[in-house]
Amino acid sequence: MNGAHDLGGKHCLGPIAPESEFSEPVFHHEWERRVFALTLATGMLGQWNIDESRFARERQHPQRYLANSYYENWLAGLEKLLDEKQMLTSDSSSRWRAASPDCAAQLLAAGSPTSRAAQRAPAFACGQRVRVRKLSMAGHTRAPAYVQGTTGVIAQFHGWHCYPDQRARGLDSAEPLYSVCFTGQSLWGPNSEASEVLIDLWEPYLERAENND
Amino acid sequence: MNGAHDLGGKHCLGPIAPESEFSEPVFHHEWERRVFALTLATGMLGQWNIDESRFARERQHPQRYLANSYYENWLAGLEKLLDEKQMLTSDSSSRWRAASPDCAAQLLAAGSPTSRAAQRAPAFACGQRVRVRKLSMAGHTRAPAYVQGTTGVIAQFHGWHCYPDQRARGLDSAEPLYSVCFTGQSLWGPNSEASEVLIDLWEPYLERAENND
Amino acid sequence: MSHDHEHDHTEPPSDLELRVKALETLLLEKGLVRSDTLDAIIETYEHRVGPRNGAHVVALAWSNDEFRRALLADATAVVSELGYVGRQGEHLQVVENTAEQHNLVVCTLCSCYPWTVLGLPPVWYKSAPYRARAVSEPRSVLAEFGTHLPESTQIRVWDSTAELRYLVLPERPRGTDDWSVEQLQKLVTRNAMIGVERARMPEDLLERDP
């Protein structure tokens, strides 16, 4: 989707103003701790995957998304998922069982690897030129707008990984994943400060490009 | 520039909720009348062109731009121009003379045509396929993000017109202008509600595309 | 100076009102603008220039096929002969609706609009949702205006990114064959000339006209 979350290359957002690494706390407010823990703990119920989480956070009015702090966007996403999955209605909540601390520790340590078995040979080889398709549809995608329509070179092949565009809809699906290298000039013009930008992109985002592109 | 003003195809902005044509006033608040008139009247001093005006309105934090009503963005742009052109400092204001009502009426009736003499033959002919270049630079441009990187067909040639990317920097410059026709599918995928989108684009935005693109 | 009364008289002016007032005062003091000129500008766009101009153009095109063809070929010349000239109408193009093809106008980057024939744009035309959605989901946008086109009608969207301004020539309503230009004008709404609605039907006049 074309949302406010797709920030790469956007202008007029102001300075970064970092806090010092040596004094910045992990959480700045008690409510941030709670939102963080509630998000992870409810996620352990297995009713949504990380792409559904991201999509729930993205699907906000751009003004809202930009005004929210990071954990406010997490909160908005969590509330939306709980609502859409009808997990707070009285008759449905008995279906799920909260994770114990031990179980949670195991789940956190295990993580959720997204690599999957190969289903066929990848379409692109390292060194090949590819163009990122324009993908202006309403669903979740992980192809940032700033590379759509631009040509780059396949730098690495990472095997098959869960495909976010489908997984955000709750579907199980995997596609070949590549790191694609773009010259800064192709993205930002001749005075680009970046020499190269490398982005992980799934095969359906890409199409073969001519060598002179 | 990649700003919040570049709204084509953006999601999650909500319903349109139009007021009835038969009851909507031209202005909703007295301050809107004043901002409108002040913008036009100061513009008559000849210190900026329309592209500089647009660029001044665009160059705001995206959150601010989206939160502002239309005339609030005009106000922000006007304040910025007056400041940047140093027109409110006491020693400089005697340089300019306010337009009289008669003079203003003449200026409004004359408008500011942007057509210019041809400098050479246009690079593209009607029916030719062109791709919109990716133009992610910080300056003003009138190539919307949603067509950048997409291929369309030259539908009309409008002769030479003032070129906004240069004119927003106060430079006098003209380029060939075309209406380019994009299929809805090339912009929004197979289920596009738009059959075709036609956009006016200047020659430097375009590059020749292959027929199979 | 006229004045709106959207809020209670006892309510203090908002920060925004104060900010505008301060700017106006400063510009007047510096001699950069004149009060009578400001009033004249407001008068022009609040009361003189408006969609009546465009409705006149459309009614003429419906009534006279030669005019219609000339209008479609060079709207700038034809419309200026009618005296509808000026700012934000320097370069005009008229696009014609048919049963097969419906046209819709938007400006995604700001809110360009043909002032000379339609006056100043309504709030919704300038709103982020319209600017975002007119190009990507025009059928849904039209539905929000109560306009439901057959699936077979193609939708062509014009995004006014340059200084060309677009005016939609709506389809002439049925049952108006013997109508005069003056009568036809009443059927031509502003929204129909932007392309979010069809022209009014003769029966609409009875219902809606004051």
Added chain:
Amino acid sequence: MSHDHEHDHTEPPSDLELRVKALETLLLEKGLVRSDTLDAIIETYEHRVGPRNGAHVVALAWSNDEFRRALLADATAVVSELGYVGRQGEHLQVVENTAEQHNLVVCTLCSCYPWTVLGLPPVWYKSAPYRARAVSEPRSVLAEFGTHLPESTQIRVWDSTAELRYLVLPERPRGTDDWSVEQLQKLVTRNAMIGVERARMPEDLLERDP
């Protein structure tokens, strides 16, 4: 449950605090989460998982060329052998800074970050300005962190759009040839492993370390 004291005790809780509290209460009542589990999750990420893990990996790579080569070839395997495993570190890649090439990591679409080796990301990493500018103007971004690279140094930006997580292996500071892994770790800041700063110099330790 620990508690921050950013505001005066007499100040009422904000709408946001009330909203979070209400949600937590509801989720506890429904049995969808457990209070002890919430506390354990917070404890893990506030006190156990953090950039010390990454600093250990970097110091090992500086000290042992074989480890370094293995790390660059398959960071996921090598780092998991050290026990730094889990969520947001399932697929790890280490990218090496040299005099010729500097690496910088960002996630423009959300704020993906290698939790297993760096803990939770700082506010600035999650901020709109960093996410917007790291890819398009990395040199200016680095300057805001006080990092000024020679013009001849190429900047390579990694945008973490998938589930691969990137850790920058900074250049080993001069004058540390005989340093132990424990000593070297002190030079490895979180910011250096994101790529917005260089590793600390030996002389920085004297100035800044408490």
